[in-house]
Amino acid sequence: MSSTNALKHRKACLYITLAILAIWFSISLGCSILFREWMDQNMPQVGNAPFGFWMAQQGSIICFVLLLITYAVLMYRLDSKYGYLDSQRDAIDSVDSTE
Amino acid sequence: MEQSTLNFIFIGISFAIYIGIAFKSRASSTKEYYTAGGGVSPLANGMATAADWMSAATFISMAGSLAIGGYDGSRFLMGWTGGFVLLTVLMVPYLRKFGKATVPDFIGDRYYSKLARGVAVVCAIFICMTYIMGQMRGVGVVFSQLFGIGIPAGVLIGAAIVFFYAGMGGMKGITYTQVAQYCVMAFAYTIPAIYISIALTDNFIPQLGLIGDYVAGGEYVPFLEKLNAINEELGFSHYTSGSISRIDMFFITAALMCGTAGLPHVIVRFFTVKDVLAVRKSACWTLAFIAVVYLTAPTIGAFSRVNLIEKLHQTTYVAAPKWFKEFESTGQMAWIDKNDDGIIQYYGPAKSDTNSNTVFAGKAPTYPVAGSATDVLVGKHHQRLVINEIITSNPNELWFGNDIMVMANPHMAGLPPWVIALLMAGCIAAALSTAAGLLLVLSTSISHDLMKKIIKPDLSDKEEVAYARAAALVSLIVASYFGINPPSAFIAKTVAFAFGLAASSFFPTLLLGIFAKRMSREGAIAGMICGIGFTMGYIIYFQFLGGTKEQYLFGISPEGIGTLGMVINFATAFLVNTVSPPPPLEVQKMVENIHIPSGAGEASDH
Numbered sequence: 046m047s048s049t050n051a052l053k054h055r056k057a058c059l060y061i062t063l064a065i066l067a068i069w070f071s072i073s074l075g076c077s078i079l080f081r082e083w084m085d086q087n088m089p090q091v092g093n094a095p096f097g098f099w100m101a102q103q104g105s106i107i108c109f110v111l112l113l114i115t116y117a118v119l120m121y122r123l124d125s126k127y128g129y130l131d132s133q134r135d136a137i138d139s140v141d142s143t144e
Numbered sequence: 145m146e147q148s149t150l151n152f153i154f155i156g157i158s159f160a161i162y163i164g165i166a167f168k169s170r171a172s173s174t175k176e177y178y179t180a181g182g183g184v185s186p187l188a189n190g191m192a193t194a195a196d197w198m199s200a201a202t203f204i205s206m207a208g209s210l211a212i213g214g215y216d217g218s219r220f221l222m223g224w225t226g227g228f229v230l231l232t233v234l235m236v237p238y239l240r241k242f243g244k245a246t247v248p249d250f251i252g253d254r255y256y257s258k259l260a261r262g263v264a265v266v267c268a269i270f271i272c273m274t275y276i277m278g279q280m281r282g283v284g285v286v287f288s289q290l291f292g293i294g295i296p297a298g299v300l301i302g303a304a305i306v307f308f309y310a311g312m313g314g315m316k317g318i319t320y321t322q323v324a325q326y327c328v329m330a331f332a333y334t335i336p337a338i339y340i341s342i343a344l345t346d347n348f349i350p351q352l353g354l355i356g357d358y359v360a361g362g363e364y365v366p367f368l369e370k371l372n373a374i375n376e377e378l379g380f381s382h383y384t385s386g387s388i389s390r391i392d393m394f395f396i397t398a399a400l401m402c403g404t405a406g407l408p409h410v411i412v413r414f415f416t417v418k419d420v421l422a423v424r425k426s427a428c429w430t431l432a433f434i435a436v437v438y439l440t441a442p443t444i445g446a447f448s449r450v451n452l453i454e455k456l457h458q459t460t461y462v463a464a465p466k467w468f469k470e471f472e473s474t475g476q477m478a479w480i481d482k483n484d485d486g487i488i489q490y491y492g493p494a495k496s497d498t499n500s501n502t503v504f505a506g507k508a509p510t511y512p513v514a515g516s517a518t519d520v521l522v523g524k525h526h527q528r529l530v531i532n533e534i535i536t537s538n539p540n541e542l543w544f545g546n547d548i549m550v551m552a553n554p555h556m557a558g559l560p561p562w563v564i565a566l567l568m569a570g571c572i573a574a575a576l577s578t579a580a581g582l583l584l585v586l587s588t589s590i591s592h593d594l595m596k597k598i599i600k601p602d603l604s605d606k607e608e609v610a611y612a613r614a615a616a617l618v619s620l621i622v623a624s625y626f627g628i629n630p631p632s633a634f635i636a637k638t639v640a641f642a643f644g645l646a647a648s649s650f651f652p653t654l655l656l657g658i659f660a661k662r663m664s665r666e667g668a669i670a671g672m673i674c675g676i677g678f679t680m681g682y683i684i685y686f687q688f689l690g691g692t693k694e695q696y697l698f699g700i701s702p703e704g705i706g707t708l709g710m711v712i713n714f715a716t717a718f719l720v721n722t723v724s725p726p727p728p729l730e731v732q733k734m735v736e737n738i739h740i741p742s743g744a745g746e747a748s749d750h
Contacts, residue, residue: 055739062233073226073401077218078394085384092355093366098384101218102210102442103351106225106435113232113431117424120237120741129742130421 054127061119065112072108077101147561151290154565155572159305161324162576166309166317184319184416190429192322192577193413195329197224197430198437199275200282200575203329208549210445211452214375215386217445219397225431225438226397227404230651232427235405236414238658240423241738246585247408247650248593254657255665256731258598263672265593267649268408272586273623274642275409279579280627286571299627302575303620310580310616314609318580319416325573330436332570337440340447340557350443358450371446374453379501380492383446395704402710403643406651409585420741448549451556456542457490461525464488467555471548472528478509478543479527480534486525489541496538503543504532579623583616590615644683644702648675648709656717661735667721675713679706 076084081097088096091104124130184192202224210217242250248268252261283302284295291298309317337350344360345353345367357364371383381387388396404410413430414423455465461479471477479488480503493501509530512520523529544552551571554564591611596603603611649672656663656671683702686695700708726732 051736051740058739065229065233069226069229073222074394074397077222078390078397081215081390092352093357093368094355095368095384098215098218098368099355101215102221103354103439105222106438109225109229110428110431110435112229113424113428116233117428120424121421124421124741129740 050127054123054129057123061116061123065116069112072100073105077105147564150561150565151568154569158328158569158573162321163309165320165324169316169320186417186422186426187429188323189319189413189417189426191326191433192319193430194433195322195326195577196413196581197410197434198329198574199578200279200571203571203574204282204550207441207444207448210442211449211549213386214383216388219393219400221438221442223397223400224404225434227401228427228431230401230405231410232424234655236411236427237420237423237741238738239411240414241420241741246588246593247411248589251653251657252597254731255668256728257665257669260665260669261593261597263669265589267645268589269586271407271642271645272409272582276579276582276586276623277626279575279582280623282575283572283579284627286568286575290568296628299624303624306576306579306583307617307620310583315416315584318584322577325577326433328573329570332566333437334440336554336559336563336567337444339559339563340553341443343557344447344450351439354443354446371450374450375492378490378492379495389699391699392701392704395700395707399647399704399706400643402647402651403706406646406654408650409582412585444550444553448553448556453490455556456488458487460487461527467552471552475509475511476545476548478530480504480530480541481523481525481527482534482536482539482541489539491538491540498537501538501540502535503540504530504534506532508545509543583620586619587612587616641683644679644706644709645676647706648679648713652710652713652717658738661732662721662726663717664721664724664727666724667717670720671713671717674716675709678712679709
């Protein structure tokens, strides 16, 4: 496991994290609080609910779950690309780093 | 069958299951005691964490806050779920890779300092303690209603049960018990909502009912419009708009989110799974399971508000439904006939010049002593009288506690008795699962972080578990004491403390520990102390020393001040860091190592 590989992995991981957090911020604190009134007025209603209100009470939670699933999938791909899955690693060495 | 018999049957069966599971999976080593041996499947861990996370307060009070606050209540919904996104992408995979059993462990090792570990232990104990008190109180309230005993006896019964399986089973026992408890809670929460949704909106999915039409009145009206119209008519702010200022809402939600991501009892849950990959999977499951309840809460809130007003407002007391009188007799609802017309009126703040709808002085009704004369005890319409000072500057006559919305909901909607029994069982499951999880973190903090790592390093494995069990017993006794004599009449105040502290201490310190390799011991400790000091000071000033709303800094209420405390923590840490020596090489190496997801091994305690 070369350290340049670790660095590349870490950088890619940081991008994923920042992207997830940007979406997280914009849907929860953004759509549902900071720009709620604008959203209520200018976005299409969800059923009979104003958009901002619906985002605050339902939409944001649904998005959070989707975000976590996306994160898990992206990180899985990233890890397997760099050979960091435990199943791949076991074949190379079986040293337990925590012992 | 009688309601009380059904309650007993439901709760009895659920208890038999919990205790059976706890007995089968009791812990035999420290590893099993602290982290269940590290081999719990992501799905089971997700369910268990969800049960651990949803406390009695969430289960009972959140829908009530939503019913009363409408949009304002969203801060809890988003705060307590959004925090899991932070937790998952910023914290737990790295902490799991680090591989120690507790959060103070990480802080102690990462900041190569006993002082940092000490501060972390004190914070962890304080956070868990404030939290567990509320749980014990919740257990006590439910038991007292159930068996018709006093709250103190209820708290003691609850404490005995929690001790039995948390103390014996350790993390392993708790985890599998919580899986069962989650199932009970989820059914208990969603089934009444489905029933009511069908009755009010003719839609069997409550989430669709909320955004659908109200049909119970004969004609089709959009449900939320109906709710807004009712609120406006009665003098409340629009259900979909709320009344908390935007900046306050922002800060409170952010504090709840960051607090969630820094709560030690949530973080340790992710040490029970196999590796980093499983941590991420487990976090998905956890949030999905939590979402089942959290997406239902707003529907219960909105439905019960309509039900409550339709059933009670402008109804004569004599004709009021039976459940109203039952809740009146348990002191959870009260009616003061201010205008002496025998009709219940429920009004909001906009109906008076004082902009308040307080029925009487004080947080809850107080009643004349039992032996008093009949005309002191009951009014002329046979209503239960209170001795609080009546506030006559507004026309509102109806008082009810936030907590009863969920409990009263099935009664209001006239649901079958078994649904109510299920709800009782769910409520107890919520309180017990959270109390057990907290108790474990508390006992670990004391036995592992305090005894083994700071006071007596040569402790053997066996002694440590013994200490943990003793610590669990002591903390439970303290928690029960405060459950019987709550330090403030309002549990929410202490919850503000727990989240404010977690947001201003653990969250920034852990984040810097994971992502800022150069962050030094001095920076972290200074940051923690400034963050906590500021947050604590602000909360104490406004909650206990009589600070007024006009004095709020930037209009931020004590609930949301943790966010500012967090910013102060970050700023201080970076500032002090520039003038302090960098951490030793092996610590920097360790920080680099936790970013490599593979090779997490088993969560160990050595």
